[in-house]
Amino acid sequence: MPPNAAAARDVVTRLLESRFCGLGGEVPADVVVADALLVTSELVTNAFRHGGGLTGFSAEITDEGLLLTVADASTRAPVTAERDPAAAPVGGYGWLLVRRLTKRVSVTDLPGGKHIVALVALV
Numbered sequence: 461m462p463p464n465a466a467a468a469r470d471v472v473t474r475l476l477e478s479r480f481c482g483l484g485g486e487v488p489a490d491v492v493v494a495d496a497l498l499v500t501s502e503l504v505t506n507a508f509r510h511g512g513g514l515t516g517f518s519a520e521i522t523d524e525g526l527l528l529t530v531a532d533a534s535t536r537a538p539v540t541a542e543r544d545p546a547a548a549p550v551g552g553y554g555w556l557l558v559r560r561l562t563k564r565v566s567v568t569d570l571p572g573g574k575h576i577v578a579l580v581a582l583v
Contacts, residue, residue, distance in 0.1 A: 461514060461515075461516065461517050462504065462514070462517055464504070464508070465500070465501045465504040465505045465508075468500050468501070468504040468517060468519075469497045469500050469501060471517075471519055472496060472497060472500045472519050472526065472528075473493075473497070475519050475520070475521060475526075476488065476493060476496070476521075476526070476582075479521050488582045488583070492580075492581070492582055492583070495561045495580060496526050496580045496582070498557065498561060499528065499557075499558055499561050499562060499578055499580050500519070500528060502554040502555075502557055502558050503528060503530040503558060503576055503578060504517065504530055505554070506532075506538065506554055506555070507530055507531070507532035508532075510532075510534065510536070510538075511532025511533060511534040511536075511573070511574075512532055512533030512534045512573070513532060513533050514530065514531070514532060515531045515532055515533050515573055516529065516530070516531030516575060517529070517530055517531070521582070522579075524563065524579055524581070525563060525579050525580050525581040525582045525583075526579070526580040526582055527577065527578075527579055528576075528577070528578045528579075528580070529575055529576070529577050529578075530575065530576050530578075531570065531573055531574065531575035531576075532573050532574060532575075533572060533573045534573060534574065535569055535572075535573060535574055536574075537567055537574070538554075538555040538558075538567065538576070539552075539555060540555050540556055540559065558578060561580065562578045562579055562580055563579045563580065563581045564578075564579050565577065565578040565579070
């Protein structure tokens with residue numbers, strides 16, 4: 461399990477490189493990779509910052525894209541708050557970004573926590 465968001469991004473980077481490097485086919489655009497890494501960062505950082513710690517992490521490539529599963533120790537659901545960037549304090553945009561950058565995202569309660577499954581399209 462990655463000890464922090466940077467390590468989780470490294471896992472995803474290596475996964476994408478192993479899947480797409482050396483193949484003669486289509487590779488994800490830089491912006492798609494950046495989106496995948498941003499979603500990874502947000503989910504893992506929020507698990508540490510707001511979720512009582514990271515309790516599970518997996519990343520896999522499916523026919524639909526990059527499937528991320530992040531578990532934490534909190535049963536509290538992620539918060540989406542519409543904010544005025546000119547008036548709002550720094551932070552609080554992570555879940556909104558995750559929802560915007562993923563093809564789909566779900567939150568499932570678990571005993572003693574929850575897991576979030578996010579699908580990032582790679583096309």
